[in-house]
Amino acid sequence: MKITETKIPAVKLIEPKVFGDERGFFMETWNEKAFREAGIDATFVQDNHSRSVKNTLRGLHYQIKQPQGKLVRVTRGEVFDVAVDLRSDSSTCGQWVGEYLSEKNNRMLWVPPGFAHGFLVTSDTADFQYKCTDFYAPEYERSIYWQDLQLRICWPLQKSLKPLISRKDQLAISYAEAEKF
Numbered sequence: 001m002k003i004t005e006t007k008i009p010a011v012k013l014i015e016p017k018v019f020g021d022e023r024g025f026f027m028e029t030w031n032e033k034a035f036r037e038a039g040i041d042a043t044f045v046q047d048n049h050s051r052s053v054k055n056t057l058r059g060l061h062y063q064i065k066q067p068q069g070k071l072v073r074v075t076r077g078e079v080f081d082v083a084v085d086l087r088s089d090s091s092t093c094g095q096w097v098g099e100y101l102s103e104k105n106n107r108m109l110w111v112p113p114g115f116a117h118g119f120l121v122t123s124d125t126a127d128f129q130y131k132c133t134d135f136y137a138p139e140y141e142r143s144i145y146w147q148d149l150q151l152r153i154c155w156p157l158q159k160s161l162k163p164l165i166s167r168k169d170q171l172a173i174s175y176a177e178a179e180k181f
Contacts, residue, residue, distance in 0.1 A: 001028060003038035003110075006097045010090075011083045012040060012110040013099060014071075027106060029073065030131070040110050042069050044131040051076075052121045052128065057146050057155070057163035059118015060084055060172070064179045065140040067113035069133035077126030078102035079119040080156050084144065087114040088180045096153050114181040116144050120155050120163060142179060143172035150175045 002015040016027040035042065052058065059082065062068075072081060084096045101107050102123070111117050113133060146153070146169060157163060 001031060001034050003034070003040070006099065008083065008085055008092045008095055008097045010085070010092075010112050011097050011115070012038060014108040014110060016106055016108070018106055029108065030071070035110075040112075042071070042110075042133050044071070044133060046132040046135055047129070048132065049127065049129045052126055053164070054121050054124050055157075055161055055163050056121045057118065057165050057169070059169065060116040060144040060146055061118060062086060062116040062142055062144075063134070063137055063140040064142055064181075066134045066137045067181065068136075069113045070111045070117055070130045071108060072101065072111060072117070072119075072128065072130040073106075073108040074101040074103055075127045075129055076103050077121065077123035078104070079121050079123075079126050079128060081109050081119045082117070082153055082155075083109065083111040084116040084151060084153075084175075085114070086116055086178065086180045090114075093180070094150070094175065096151055098153065116142075116178075118146060120157065122156060143169055144175055144178050145169075145172040148175045
């Protein structure tokens with residue numbers, strides 16, 4: 001398993017070794033020892049799975065209390081996955097990193113607590129799976145507007161198309177208004 005830092009060092013890109021033959025493939029998606037050695041000391045309490053159609057944009061979500069670290073991956077299709085640093089004491093606060101995750105590249109992303117997270121589906125459909133370090137707490141959930149002018153996230157959208165977003169994400173606040181860690 002190859003674990004590397006992104007342009008925001010706390011966010012890690014994970015590329016598992018895939019062993020394949022005529023029967024299919026095998027890959028290890030979680031190894032506590034390997035992750036700990038790479039600086040990811042996480043205990044997971046919840047696994048989630050969502051399916052979305054092309055052009056669905058989910059996020060940018062975080063929990064101000066009970067912040068969740070997330071180990072995210074795509075098991076069908078492709079997404080552009082984004083993490084935004086909300087840690088006030090960080091030199092990268094207000095910066096974002098984006099990576100393509102797909103069933104073909106088998107990449108995963110570690111998004112630590114203290115980050116907002118979102119993704120855009122770039123394939124016809126995508127199955128998105130993630131492990132969380134804390135339980136979902138809707139009373140602490142916050143959403144930052146996906147098209148925030150201060151963040152300037154370069155979502156890979158076709159110019160003529162608007163993404164499919166939830167009502168909650170339509171009502172999201174700006175990065176400047178967002179509670180930080």
